[in-house]
Amino acid sequence: MKVIDASALSAYLLREEGFEEIRKFIVEGVVSVGLVVKEVANAILLAYKRGRIKLEEAGRAFEALNSLLNVNVKIEGQEALLREAFDIALKHEVTIYDALYIALARKRKAELISRDERQVKVAREVGVGALLI
Template sequence: MTRVVVDASVAVKWFVPEELSPEARMFLAAEYELLAPDLLWAELGNALWKKHRRRELDPRTARRLLRDFSRIRIEYHASERWTETALDLAIRHGVTVYDGLYLALATGSGCRLVTADRRLHEACRKGPLRHLVDWVREIP
């Protein structure tokens, strides 16, 4: 089984049809063990809220999608444990602390981060973090 850290840009695509949704859904297959910082819940909730504000989701659907998300098997890790490392990564590599949490977890867990966040991928793909980050189409 391949262990991967997934970020909110991937998780939201499991439920909302968007570009790269089919690729993101491939990570729900049994051969992947999914990891994420507990921040993923807040980021997914915020993404659903944004879609509601843009009139892409009604409140009832947004709440249902959040409940559906709770059924996915993900090994959650407390953000508190990784925040100092995330801050260091943010300072050194110009990523947000939020993204740094996913990167810190990937580093500490010895696996890769899968993202559909183009900005994060671009920030990491040419530097010392390139070995940690896969674009969602780059199935490991």
């Protein structure tokens, strides 16, 4: 099961570039940290505030997020990953948020799916397979 980050899950829900490819992984089932829910909800809000989507679309995207949770998107606790994520963030100058997804992928020996070039680069540097979409 692949690890999905907020950039990829947001792209899927907001029908951004690459969403069809991301859909394949979501249908198969993916895993993420709890942080993904807050980050994706915020991405939906920002898309609305910036006029990229309408109010109704924002509501539908949020409902779609909720319907995916623990069905197609399994949420795994992040507390046990914090030390490793902190070390990754310090050594590779990424945010703790990005490092949490990398730490989860490393723990699960899984590939990370992301739209964040820097995060994918760091994942690969620490021995995690990563797919940039």
